[in-house]
Amino acid sequence: MDGIQAVHDSQSIKFRKPFGAVEVGQKVKLSINVDREIIVAVEFMQFDGTRLNIGMQKEYLNNGEFRYSVEIDTSDTLGILEYYFILIDGYNRLYYGNNDEHLGGIGQIYTYNPVPYQITVYEKSYTPSWYKEGVVYQILIDRFYNGNEDKTINSPKKNSFIYGRWDDNPMYIKDGFGKIARWDFYGGNIKGIIKKLDYIKSLGANIIQLSPVFKSSSCHKYDTGNYELIDEMFGTNNEFKELCVVAESKGIRIILEIVLSYTSSDSKYFNKLGNYNEIGAYQSPNSKYHEWYKFTRYPYQYESWWGIAERPNINSMENGYMDYIINNNNSIIKKWIELGCSGWRLNVIDELPDEFIEAIRTRMQEINKNTVLLGDIWDDASNKVSYSKRRKYLQGKEVHAVTNYPLREYLINFTKGYITSDIFKQKIMSLYENYPRESFYGNINVIGTNDTERILTVLDGNIELLRLIVVIQFTLPGVPLIYYGDETALKGGKEPDNRKSYPWGKEDKDLSDFYDKIVNIRNNENGLKKGDLIIHETDPEVFVFERNYENEKVIILVNVSNEQKLIKGISLNGSYVNLFNISEKYKFVGNNSIMSVFPHNFKILRKI
Numbered sequence: 001m002d003g004i005q006a007v008h009d010s011q012s013i014k015f016r017k018p019f020g021a022v023e024v025g026q027k028v029k030l031s032i033n034v035d036r037e038i039i040v041a042v043e044f045m046q047f048d049g050t051r052l053n054i055g056m057q058k059e060y061l062n063n064g065e066f067r068y069s070v071e072i073d074t075s076d077t078l079g080i081l082e083y084y085f086i087l088i089d090g091y092n093r094l095y096y097g098n099n100d101e102h103l104g105g106i107g108q109i110y111t112y113n114p115v116p117y118q119i120t121v122y123e124k125s126y127t128p129s130w131y132k133e134g135v136v137y138q139i140l141i142d143r144f145y146n147g148n149e150d151k152t153i154n155s156p157k158k159n160s161f162i163y164g165r166w167d168d169n170p171m172y173i174k175d176g177f178g179k180i181a182r183w184d185f186y187g188g189n190i191k192g193i194i195k196k197l198d199y200i201k202s203l204g205a206n207i208i209q210l211s212p213v214f215k216s217s218s219c220h221k222y223d224t225g226n227y228e229l230i231d232e233m234f235g236t237n238n239e240f241k242e243l244c245v246v247a248e249s250k251g252i253r254i255i256l257e258i259v260l261s262y263t264s265s266d267s268k269y270f271n272k273l274g275n276y277n278e279i280g281a282y283q284s285p286n287s288k289y290h291e292w293y294k295f296t297r298y299p300y301q302y303e304s305w306w307g308i309a310e311r312p313n314i315n316s317m318e319n320g321y322m323d324y325i326i327n328n329n330n331s332i333i334k335k336w337i338e339l340g341c342s343g344w345r346l347n348v349i350d351e352l353p354d355e356f357i358e359a360i361r362t363r364m365q366e367i368n369k370n371t372v373l374l375g376d377i378w379d380d381a382s383n384k385v386s387y388s389k390r391r392k393y394l395q396g397k398e399v400h401a402v403t404n405y406p407l408r409e410y411l412i413n414f415t416k417g418y419i420t421s422d423i424f425k426q427k428i429m430s431l432y433e434n435y436p437r438e439s440f441y442g443n444i445n446v447i448g449t450n451d452t453e454r455i456l457t458v459l460d461g462n463i464e465l466l467r468l469i470v471v472i473q474f475t476l477p478g479v480p481l482i483y484y485g486d487e488t489a490l491k492g493g494k495e496p497d498n499r500k501s502y503p504w505g506k507e508d509k510d511l512s513d514f515y516d517k518i519v520n521i522r523n524n525e526n527g528l529k530k531g532d533l534i535i536h537e538t539d540p541e542v543f544v545f546e547r548n549y550e551n552e553k554v555i556i557l558v559n560v561s562n563e564q565k566l567i568k569g570i571s572l573n574g575s576y577v578n579l580f581n582i583s584e585k586y587k588f589v590g591n592n593s594i595m596s597v598f599p600h601n602f603k604i605l606r607k608i
Helices: 190-195 197-203 237-249 319-327 332-338 354-367 405-415 421-434 437-442 463-475 509-524 526-530
Strands: 027-034 039-045 051-055 057-060 066-073 079-089 092-097 108-110 117-122 136-139 180-182 207-210 226-230 253-258 295-297 343-346 372-375 479-483 532-536 542-549 552-559 565-570 574-578 585-588 593-597 601-607
Touching: 027 039, 027 079, 039 066, 051 066, 117 421, 190 197, 190 237, 197 509, 226 237, 226 332, 237 253, 319 332, 319 354, 332 354, 343 354, 354 372, 405 421, 405 463, 421 532, 421 542, 463 509, 463 542, 463 552, 463 601, 479 509, 509 526, 526 542, 526 552, 542 565, 552 565, 552 593, 593 601
Parallel strands: 136 207, 136 479, 207 253, 253 343, 343 372
Antiparallel strands: 027 066, 039 051, 039 079, 057 066, 079 092, 079 117, 092 108, 532 542, 542 552, 552 601, 565 593, 574 585, 574 601
16 A cells, blocks of 8 residues: 555544534544545544444545545543544555644554544533633732731741741742741732722633632642631631622632642641641541541551652542532532632642542532532643543533643743744644533633743743733633733742732733733623634744634734734635724725734734
């Protein structure tokens, strides 16, 4: 079979219909074109590892090629369904599979071990529109604002230190073994967020995602001491309830982040330091919390997160823990929803069993169907393998959506010139193809978080490039997230430098105004919140895509180069207004439109 030519494009309905992920029970038609008459079969690998080989029907095409097709029923294939084609000519055999980059679209021929394509088969689920159509503002509470009138610090912790000035740079004080010796605090609190709700609303954000709020010895609270209480430095449970009530009155929802794969060793559950009245798992094998943890030699050796002894791992599926967090009538999940939170973001979902995540989702829906469950993950969540097990995050019973760190990487690489727009398109289309639509449109589109370097630092302080990234972030499908302070040109390197205090009174006003404008455009355009996505092939340094919803059409053009670019070959027939500068209006006749975009600039065109 020397020189055989074949093509299958998983992102074209000519070869795979319908596009992308499918609801379980939906039929999918697969086709491949081959330049000669041979035998073609398709090999399927189901989520449970079962393999199935199906022959394909032949059709002669007018150009002399042959098309081979098959229709499959996905009723029994929930999860990831993988496939590749087998090309047989007499005794000769070749394979046609996905490309080497695993990105979907046009594939390639293999002599052995083909990379399979992916079809995500999921159960239909509902994502609340308040979330999907929202804009998230992420706050690290200690670093945002101190709402006390006299700026005193609530209940300072033993052996900690308070920064002398609000704008001091954060630092860690470590001992000779590299462990934190004294935790550092600025004094941000719940009252401070309440006082700044009008600012957040004016920015256009209608969802606040809080860093962990629960009692803990650390400044960031990712090592929980007591899930039942707001940390006393942040305030009280009643103040949290007040925050939710006041925020809701302004059209803002609160989402809480929670760590459930480990606790602090200094917690009421483990109580290694004896700071709690409870009998902790470390103190006695008779503790009611003993079975929550994974001791190898009691009490001194136990499993912990990344080997950090201060963060003992939890056995999430232990009945007592499941009841405490999820099942009981006064469970943690229920308690905080009833206090006003509208959703949960699960930190490090790779560390949590699928059954545990599903149980949280089920319980949340019982309490309030209008809540949302989000997952923190750094990879393509549709095919994630964790601890040698393929995960079920997006199959319809677990998280509604996840953090879109892959998009952050692609945005940075494109904007800084490390990849061209055609590669950028491939990578975005791969996620679009793999994710259920509800999940793709609910993805948290991040460019900065408390786990990354500040985006302006990554871009070497170039605000022009930051503007371009923000434009794409807010106009692609997904829920855009603003990490507090990014809108003010706050810089910061690796942790803890990326967790500086909000620069009240020292904001970059021009950048803040830019954010206001972009967020407002996103909030006012249904096409940008709900529209289909089409990405055009253009100049390597220009990214052009359009969003279509019912009769609305928005086209976004972004030029990351240092030169003016003329964009050709895109159908712009009709009249348009530039949403970022409404005095700019354009009229195009015919489909051979030409549009000019200045260096490091953009246009957001809405058809009128």
